[in-house]
Amino acid sequence: MVSEAKADAMDVIESDLPGVGKKHEVELGDGTSLVIVTHNTGQRELYLKPDDDSDSEKLVELSDRLARMVGTILEGAYFQPVQSEHVETMLTEGTLLEWYAVEASSPLVGETLESAHVGRKTGVTVVAIQRDEDVISAPDSQTEIEAEDTLVVIGDRESCDAFETMLTGDEEEE
Amino acid sequence: MADLLAIGALFAAIALASLLAARIGTSVIPLYIIAGMAISPAVAGELVVGGYDVPAIHSGEFVEIGAELGIVFLLFFLGLEFNLDRLVESRSRIFTAGTIDLAVNFGAGLVLGYLLFGTPLAAFLLAGIVYISSSAIITKSLIDRGWIANDEAAPMLGTLVYEDLAIAVYLAIAVALVTGGNGVAGLAQSVGLALGFILLLLLVVQFGGEAFERLLQGSSNEFLVLRVVGVTVLIAGIALAIGVSEAVAAFFVGMAFSSTTHVERLERLLEPVRDVFAAVFFVWIGLETDPVLVAGVAALVGIAVLVTTPTKLFSGYLGGRAYDLGPRRSTRVGLGMVTRGEFSLIIAAVALEGAGGTLSAAVAGDIYSFTVGYVLAMSILGTLLMQYSEPFERVAVERFGTE
Numbered sequence: 001m002v003s004e005a006k007a008d009a010m011d012v013i014e015s016d017l018p019g020v021g022k023k024h025e026v027e028l029g030d031g032t033s034l035v036i037v038t039h040n041t042g043q044r045e046l047y048l049k050p051d052d053d054s055d056s057e058k059l060v061e062l063s064d065r066l067a068r069m070v071g072t073i074l075e076g077a078y079f080q081p082v083q084s085e086h087v088e089t090m091l092t093e094g095t096l097l098e099w100y101a102v103e104a105s106s107p108l109v110g111e112t113l114e115s116a117h118v119g120r121k122t123g124v125t126v127v128a129i130q131r132d133e134d135v136i137s138a139p140d141s142q143t144e145i146e147a148e149d150t151l152v153v154i155g156d157r158e159s160c161d162a163f164e165t166m167l168t169g170d171e172e173e174e
Numbered sequence: 175m176a177d178l179l180a181i182g183a184l185f186a187a188i189a190l191a192s193l194l195a196a197r198i199g200t201s202v203i204p205l206y207i208i209a210g211m212a213i214s215p216a217v218a219g220e221l222v223v224g225g226y227d228v229p230a231i232h233s234g235e236f237v238e239i240g241a242e243l244g245i246v247f248l249l250f251f252l253g254l255e256f257n258l259d260r261l262v263e264s265r266s267r268i269f270t271a272g273t274i275d276l277a278v279n280f281g282a283g284l285v286l287g288y289l290l291f292g293t294p295l296a297a298f299l300l301a302g303i304v305y306i307s308s309s310a311i312i313t314k315s316l317i318d319r320g321w322i323a324n325d326e327a328a329p330m331l332g333t334l335v336y337e338d339l340a341i342a343v344y345l346a347i348a349v350a351l352v353t354g355g356n357g358v359a360g361l362a363q364s365v366g367l368a369l370g371f372i373l374l375l376l377l378v379v380q381f382g383g384e385a386f387e388r389l390l391q392g393s394s395n396e397f398l399v400l401r402v403v404g405v406t407v408l409i410a411g412i413a414l415a416i417g418v419s420e421a422v423a424a425f426f427v428g429m430a431f432s433s434t435t436h437v438e439r440l441e442r443l444l445e446p447v448r449d450v451f452a453a454v455f456f457v458w459i460g461l462e463t464d465p466v467l468v469a470g471v472a473a474l475v476g477i478a479v480l481v482t483t484p485t486k487l488f489s490g491y492l493g494g495r496a497y498d499l500g501p502r503r504s505t506r507v508g509l510g511m512v513t514r515g516e517f518s519l520i521i522a523a524v525a526l527e528g529a530g531g532t533l534s535a536a537v538a539g540d541i542y543s544f545t546v547g548y549v550l551a552m553s554i555l556g557t558l559l560m561q562y563s564e565p566f567e568r569v570a571v572e573r574f575g576t577e
Contacts, residue, residue, distance in 0.1 A: 018331045019255045019313050020322060035323040040441045047323035053500075053576075056323035 025049075042067075097127075097152065098160050100167055104147040107169040114141035122162040124155030180231050187213050187231075188453045199318075201311045203515050204553045206453055207546060210460015217465060233461040237454060242420065244455025245520050246410045247448035249345075249421040252309065252338045253428025254441060271329050271493030272336025275511070278489040279482065280305040286481055290474055295351055296537055299525050302344050303545050304482040308515025309334045310452075311553055315510065315560050326506045329497040333490070333511065341517050342425045346372055348521060349419035352528035364417065371418040375426035383433045390436045399443050402431065421520060452516070459519050459546060462526075467543040474540075475547040483555065486512045491570075501574035502567045509563050513556025518549050 013025040021039040028034055035047040035056050042064030047056035062070060072078065089097045102108060108116055113126055129136040129143065130150040136143060145151070153163060191209035195202040211217055219230035233241075280301045287300025312330060316322045321330075346368040354364030389401055406427045413423035431440055468475075487508035494504025522545035529538035559566070 015328065017322060017327060018335050019309060020317065020331070023323065023327075037322055039317075040438055041445075042442070045317075045323070047320065049323070056320060058320050058323075 091154065094156050095154065096157060096160050097154050099130075100151045100153065100164065102145060102147055102149040102151060102167065105169070106145075106147070106167055108145045108167055109147045110144065112142050112144050113139060116145070116166070118163070118166070122155070122166055123159030124153040124163045126151050126153050128152040177234070177236070180234075181236060183213065183229075184231055184237065184454075184457060188457055192453070201314065201513075201515070201553055201557055202453070203308070203311060203456055204550050206456035207460040207463070207550060210457035211463050211465055212460075213457075214461045214463065216463070231461065233458055237458050237461065240451055240454035241458035241523075242455075243407065244448075244451035244453070244458075245421050245523070246407060246424040247444070247451050248310075248455070248516055248520070249342070250406050250424040250428040251441075251444070251448050252342075253425040253430075254432045254437065254444075256335065256338055256425075256429055256432060267329075267497055268332040268336055270496040271333050272340070274492045274496070275333050275336065275486075275489040276305065276340060278492075279485050282481060282485045286478060290477070291537055291541065293533070293537065295528070295532055296541060298351065299348060299521055299541055300478075300544075302341070302348060302521045303518040303541075303548065304478060304485075304514065306337055306341050306344075306514065306517040306521075307334065307486070307511050308513045308517065308553065308556070309338065311513045311515045311557065312510055315513070315557055319560055321506065321510070321560075324503070325497075325499055326494065326503040326510070329493045329499065329504075329507050330490075330510050332497070333493050333507075337517075338425075342422050343372070345419045345520070345524070346422045348524050349422075349527075350417075352524055352532050353417060354532065367416070368418050368422075371413065371416070372422065372426070375423065375430075379426055379430045379433070382430055386430050387434045387436075390431075390434055395439075395443055398436065398439065399447070402440060402444065403447065419524075456516075456519070459523070463543065463546045467539065468547040471540055471544045471547060474544050475551060478544070478548055479551050479555065482514075483512055483552075500576055501570040502576070505567050505570040506560075506563055509559040509566055510556070512552065512559055514549055514552040518545055518552075522546065 011027045013027075015023050015025075017023050017037065021037065021041075024036045024038070026034040026036070031051045033049045035049055037045040037047070039045070044062045044064070044067040046059040046062070048059055049056045091097050108118075113119070118124065118126060126139060127137070128151075129139050129145070130152065131146065131148075151167075153160065155163065187209045188206060191205040192202050195205045213231045215230040215232055217230075218228045221228040231237075283301030283304040284297050286304065287297030288294070291297065291300065312334065316327055316330065321327055347365060350364040350368040351361065354361045389405070390398055393401060406424055409427050410420035410424045414420040431437065434440075487505075490508030490511040491501075491504045493511075494507035497507075499507070522542045525533065525538050525541040525545075529535045533541070
């Protein structure tokens with residue numbers, strides 16, 4: 001079973017390990033590959049394979065919780081060295097789950113989801129609002145958007161792009 | 175000795191054995207067996223220390239049922255982790271490697287069994303005992319040695335999948351042959367019943383997926399475990415009651431559950447349950463073993479080790495080649511597959527059922543003692559071969575090159 005990942009023609013080879021879990025081999029480009037063994041128990045093992053003929057060298061073993069945390073860091077959820085205003089996750093082919101930070105200058109501040117016609121104009125659905133330590137899940141149409149909120153939205157790429165334009169207010173400047 | 179106290183001592187012995195196994199870096203299976211032998215009437219019962227009899231633990235009803243549950247859960251897990259799609263997906267390679275493995279080792283076992291024990295049934299049992307590698311020990315060693323991330327893991331795990339399916343069919347026939355009536359008609363009837371039962375269970379697996387899914391829907395961890403244990407043990411019990419292998423029934427129940435969306439949760443939650451009862455099974459094997467009898471068949475064990483180590487090396491090597499691996503990695507496949515363990519012991523337990531019936535008591539006892547000695551030798555030898563694989567790999571590369 002070979003599944004191709006997108007971007008940079010990266011090859012990720014997935015294979016089953018009966019009774020153990022799954023193995024993912026990520027080619028790093030210079031002949032080495034990163035081998036991730038995911039146990040059914042949730043345990044992850046990371047190996048580095050210098051080339052096709054060599055034995056894999058074990059780098060580290062992570063519990064499920066640790067692995068997820070490391071994964072989130074790698075994904076850039078805590079710190080994004082490249083300027084990017086949002087984090088996105090692919091739910092299914094074509095549907096994205098995205099996080100958007102609302103800046104104080106955004107035209108959406110002070111509007112409700114209804115008054116801004118978010119759904120009608122862009123096609124996305126706001127599924128949650130992170131405000132300080134709280135999460136407002138499934139906000140209703142009267143929920144007011146505040147500065148510093150993080151909006152969690154679902155939609156296809158086009159809708160998400162439209163929403164980003166609306167959020168930053170770029171459309172009015174142009 | 176009070177019953178609860180005896181069971182407590184038994185579990186304490188298991189805990190000690192597992193601790194020791196971890197300390198010396200070997201598999202738990204041989205140590206569980208040795209622990210069972212140590213606390214058995216045949217060893218502890220004979221000891222007198224400072225004028226006092228050392229108390230021994232007898233395998234009462236609880237231990238016997240516990241051991242039976244161990245077999246049920248071992249096979250249940252095999253079914254749970256068995257994936258028919260996976261087998262179909264890479265069928266040509268698994269089929270090639272698995273069939274070579276079956277032909278070479280089962281074939282050698284048939285000849286060896288007939289030469290050593292002289293009856294066709296004993297030959298059939300011995301063939302199974304020397305054919306089936308130990309999924310438990312091999313998988314654990316693969317992880318411990320880090321080979322799991324290498325290419326040699328695929329043919330090893332693939333061959334084990336083939337063996338798992340083979341052993342399910344084999345056990346059904348073996349139980350029918352051992353417990354079946356005398357004469358051709360009686361045999362045909364019990365084998366027919368066993369195969370009919372397999373067919374029925376296959377239909378359940380094929381068409382019952384939704385029912386199994388509904389059974390587990392929305393259940394908490396507690397309910398999930400209880401429902402699965404309830405279904406599995408009940409069906410295994412029904413199988414045994416009508417004279418079909420309970421292990422095979424458990425295998426197919428596991429397979430049915432493997433198609434549900436809860437499979438990963440099931441594996442996680444039921445693993446400790448399996449480990450506890452599997453440990454009871456191995457200790458029970460030890461309890462039933464008289465070391466004197468094992469010593470009596472030492473020569474047979476020696477011959478079997480000398481014959482069936484090279485056969486697994488050979489079939490494993492060819493299996494690796496079937497997966498397009500070079501000589502070095504193919505050698506590792508061979509070395510890794512040498513380990514025999516839990517399934518050989520399950521077959522030995524089947525042989526014991528036939529004592530005085532289809533097998534003479536002497537032959538059944540000999541096969542049992544032989545298997546215990548054989549598994550002790552092969553589980554330790556196999557782990558050592560994996561640990562010190564380098565000289566073998568060097569020889570292979572010198573002889574066959576690197577491609």
